[in-house]
Amino acid sequence: MPPPPDSPVPRLRRIAHLDMDAFFASVELLRYPQLRGLPVVIGGGRRKADDALSAGASVPLDAFARLGDYVGRGVITTATYPARVFGIGSAMGMMKAARLCPQALVLPADFERYRDFSRRFKEVIRDIAPVMEDRGIDEVYIDFTDVPGGQREGGRTLARLIQKSIFDATGLTCSIGVAPNKLIAKLASEFQKPNGISIVYEDDLERLIWPLPARKVNGIGPKADAKLERLGLRTVGDIARQDRAWLERTFGRANGAWMHAMSHGQDDRPVVTESTPVSMSRETTFERDLHAVDDRAELGAVFTRLCERVAEDLQRKGYVGRTIGIKLRYDDFKTATRDQTIAEATADAATIRRVAGQCLKRVPLERRLRLLGVRVGALLRLGPDGRPLAEDGPAEPPRELQLF
DNA sequence: TCTGGGGTCCTAGGACCC
DNA sequence: TCTGGGGTCCTAGGACCC
Numbered sequence A: 001m002p003p004p005p006d007s008p009v010p011r012l013r014r015i016a017h018l019d020m021d022a023f024f025a026s027v028e029l030l031r032y033p034q035l036r037g038l039p040v041v042i043g044g045g046r047r048k049a050d051d052a053l054s055a056g057a058s059v060p061l062d063a064f065a066r067l068g069d070y071v072g073r074g075v076i077t078t079a080t081y082p083a084r085v086f087g088i089g090s091a092m093g094m095m096k097a098a099r100l101c102p103q104a105l106v107l108p109a110d111f112e113r114y115r116d117f118s119r120r121f122k123e124v125i126r127d128i129a130p131v132m133e134d135r136g137i138d139e140v141y142i143d144f145t146d147v148p149g150g151q152r153e154g155g156r157t158l159a160r161l162i163q164k165s166i167f168d169a170t171g172l173t174c175s176i177g178v179a180p181n182k183l184i185a186k187l188a189s190e191f192q193k194p195n196g197i198s199i200v201y202e203d204d205l206e207r208l209i210w211p212l213p214a215r216k217v218n219g220i221g222p223k224a225d226a227k228l229e230r231l232g233l234r235t236v237g238d239i240a241r242q243d244r245a246w247l248e249r250t251f252g253r254a255n256g257a258w259m260h261a262m263s264h265g266q267d268d269r270p271v272v273t274e275s276t277p278v279s280m281s282r283e284t285t286f287e288r289d290l291h292a293v294d295d296r297a298e299l300g301a302v303f304t305r306l307c308e309r310v311a312e313d314l315q316r317k318g319y320v321g322r323t324i325g326i327k328l329r330y331d332d333f334k335t336a337t338r339d340q341t342i343a344e345a346t347a348d349a350a351t352i353r354r355v356a357g358q359c360l361k362r363v364p365l366e367r368r369l370r371l372l373g374v375r376v377g378a379l380l381r382l383g384p385d386g387r388p389l390a391e392d393g394p395a396e397p398p399r400e401l402q403l404f
Numbered sequence B, C: 001t002c003t004g005g006g007g008t009c010c011t012a013g014g015a016c017c018c
Helices: A023-031 A051-058 A094-100 A111-128 A152-170 A182-188 A202-209 A222-230 A236-240 A244-251 A253-263 A296-317 A349-360
Strands: A015-020 A040-043 A076-079 A105-107 A132-134 A139-143 A174-179 A197-199 A279-290 A319-330 A335-346 A369-381
Touching: A015 A152, A015 A182, A023 A040, A023 A076, A023 A111, A040 A094, A076 A094, A111 A132, A111 A139, A111 A152, A139 A182, A152 A174, A152 A197, A174 A182, A182 A202, A202 A236, A236 A253, A244 A253, A279 A296, A279 A319, A296 A319, A296 A349, A296 A369, A319 A349, A335 A349, A335 A369, A349 A369
Parallel strands: A040 A105, A174 A197
Antiparallel strands: A015 A139, A015 A174, A040 A076, A132 A139, A279 A369, A319 A335, A319 A369
């Protein structure tokens, strides 16, 4: 039962950020418990799942691939904690990781399995606290404010319940931060990893948030961090001590205002339970760089396949789109995109292929390519009659009716 | 030692319309 | 003849996130 509107108990806004611990690797450890305690990395691109590994717990250790033997492109998706000790982390190139820890074992990513676990842990959360925002395969925000028990101990009681329920249902651990808003909750969920809970109140800003490196903040990436560094600003507190007008002059009006608010712990973004996709895309990095002329046939086949895959994705999920585009990455890692908007939204592979082909004619093709991608944007959801639904809810009533 | 694949949002200029 | 704005759509690139 919701409390009566004149309830004397003051409710604080309590927002949780939940982050699964080393998610992909942890899912793999459930299947291969013999890898527990060892340095293991997930990733490496397009390696097919190894048949020899399908036997699970009975697979001997020497059946697993060694990182030191790995050849090819690709990055680490997730590393177990024993692997992180060697300095290996997400998004690191496989070749660099191999130098740091050649004895680490490599597993190919099994996204179908991770998505299944993702669905399961999110279901557990929604059963307990329905206001949940999906932030990808291993992360969510949860609004504790109106959940029964969500105010107790600043949210710790509910966080413990969610942790235990997820572990009972999946065998996986997670870390949770509970704070007055998403910004701080996200930072707080990293304070006690793995399997930790951190409770942060508004008054903790100076003590817990200001000492953090600016780079920890969601929205400060490598570029912004480098610029801050050049200006002698290293921590969130360093930013907080700057004048708002100066921040706006230095980083642009919107960005500077955001930095000012952020550094003072201000963030009123709601937890959003539903969202509709803006675009869908498929892309692939080649095992070797391809040339538009020398490798025409191979490139053409990949291109057609990408268009088919995007079309399948759109059709399966019930969307059509009007803006069709391509993405190229050259051998120097520079990226080019071209897109074209057509009159009628589509999810048809041949139409996408034709328009994407037009886009391809507008882009330089002298350099070798390492990546090719196809994207469909300006999406519309298909209605039950198979026609696109109006973009912003029901159409306006006729003008005559509006007059009354 | 080169750097995956799937996304979102923002900016900025030009076209075009009122 | 010269000089306006505002609004929206389209396109390209880039920063950032998981």
